[in-house]
Amino acid sequence: MAGTGKAHLRDADKAVLRIEDLVVEFPIARGKLKVHAVSGISLDILEGETLGLVGESGCGKSTTGRAIMQLPRPTSGSVVLEGQDLTKLPSDEVRAIRPKMQMIFQDPISSLNPRRKVVDIVAEPLLIWKKGTKEQIQARVREVLDTVGIDVDQAGTRRPHEFSGGQCQRICIARAVVMDPKVIICDEPVSALDVSVQAQILNLLEDMKHRYGLTLVFIAHDLAVVKNISDRVVVMYLGKMCEVGPPDDLYAEPAHPYTKALIESIPEPDPNVRPEASKVLEGDLPSPIAPPSGCRFRTRCAYAQDRCAAEEPQLRKVREGHFVACHFPLIPALD
């Protein structure tokens, strides 16, 4: 068995999206070397669920999100959306499925066409896919912009540069939602926003999810943000999964030493919690070109033994819905 296992996957019929053994490699140095960006990830998302993908810079979160969209297609593995394996479909059929999956990015301003009016930006995908008459499209655009808090009569004819970052992110959300997608992949949608505006957008995403019955993949490096919005959290490290679980359980009792270190390094807004130097994770992230053998976290792990270098840990169950890929987990495995 390659990768880090699939013990955590649920009934395939129930999943809206199911990814198995996803591998993404980027050849570099004229093909002599490769970046192991994502190395055998499996996950599934049930209808209406929000899956949080969290981890530090370079762990492969965006690459996973883009591979789900087939942008570019993964090196190997399967991506099954509502029973259809996108990796096996020819390009034109993948294109036809694209409206079902939308993406929202970190930098809202640069992801909008600066020369176009807000109403046209949101109407564009509907026009391309010929979703209704002109009147139907206008009405739909108005409705969706209204739900994200943009007044069409006041702001519909303005262009992106006349809006703040938070408002541009609202427009991006409207543009994604307008196509009535099954899944929205949000790649760091609030990382570039101010704290007070971040809360507005997180609340909006929750509202939109309930209103339109969306299934979300929410990518972020901020653990508190991910905990707040997710129903299930996946912690990634250097292209691998470390731990999967329901947020409250995973944060209260992390089973993977990396998850624990990550949680402990977050500064709490409470002066009574003094940061402890002893808890800090030392060292740097190893290179994804030549990742460590066995467990990829072993070079920085306080619990590492010989076995960690020799053998790759597989995901094992520690609690209901809570799985860890570690030979020496902080909660004993159930098997």
Next chain:
Amino acid sequence: MTLLEVTDLKTHFKTDRGIVRAVDGVTFTLEEGHTLGVVGESGSGKSVLSRSIMGLLPKFNVIREGSVRFEGEELTAKTNKQLRKLWGTGMSMIFQDPMTSLNPVLKIGRQITEGLMLHFDFRKQQAMETAEELLRSVGIPEPARRLGEYPHQLSGGMRQRVVIAIALSCGPKLLFADEPTTALDVTVQAQILNLLAKQQSERRMAVVLVTHDLGVVAGRTDDIIVMYAGQAVEKASTTQLFANMRHPYTEALFKSIPKLSNPSHTHLDAIPGRPPNLITPPPGCRFAPRCPYAQQKCHDEMPPLITDPNDANHQYRCWFPVQVSAKPAHLVGVAAGH
């Protein structure tokens, strides 16, 4: 002893669109060896405040008023040439993005030794030895080898360590750390903040820690200033501020951040709207358009800085400060010192 005394400092920029009141009347003092946190959202004037104190402002179209006294000496009247003697030895600064403060085409060693040779007349050999020692002290493995490398050969965390080594090289009494960890991952952030704290206590250096993250300042500062639209809207010791938030903006900012201690899907109290533009800020309280407690008076008259009746060190700019008794129970507990 008081190291830095800033009184009614204003820093305005003349632009085509009008005068940007980036810093608009900030007053505070900083004791030797102490740490002051400056918190606020993007555009609130945190960076301009630090630069204005150091005298690192553009040459033209700047209006600066008020007083900055460093070790008792007035700085606002000094020329750049006079200030240059102070940069590095008196006060120095580290910025958010280590790449902007490092020169990409110069080797690390050269960049560290420049200041040493300028301020202390060190010979090259002596400066290189000191640089190696500095790199070791900021936790860089194989410092001798790193001296011969370029910035792009280092990770983001390593680069920020180099920036810190440069800022500390001439033994400043005051260090401005402007979002020193915002561009870094959380685990690296923790490494860097611990490094700063260690260096600070070893050197008895004062630090102004600028950040938008209330979490970063909570456990690591003696006092905090909360900035909003160019003004210091609340100022207190760190324990007092968190226990007894009196300014509605401080309270709203605190409530709007997702906290790890809260269960998943906790509703966030977002602050409606966004900060005002600094060319034509609201005539009354600058937070009034977004404030849940605002009355007519708030829209008409700018509130002065009021000192808390129970704490001479606690000040806020608000006509209707948040009542302490209206606090959630767990914060009242903190206030009482439990």
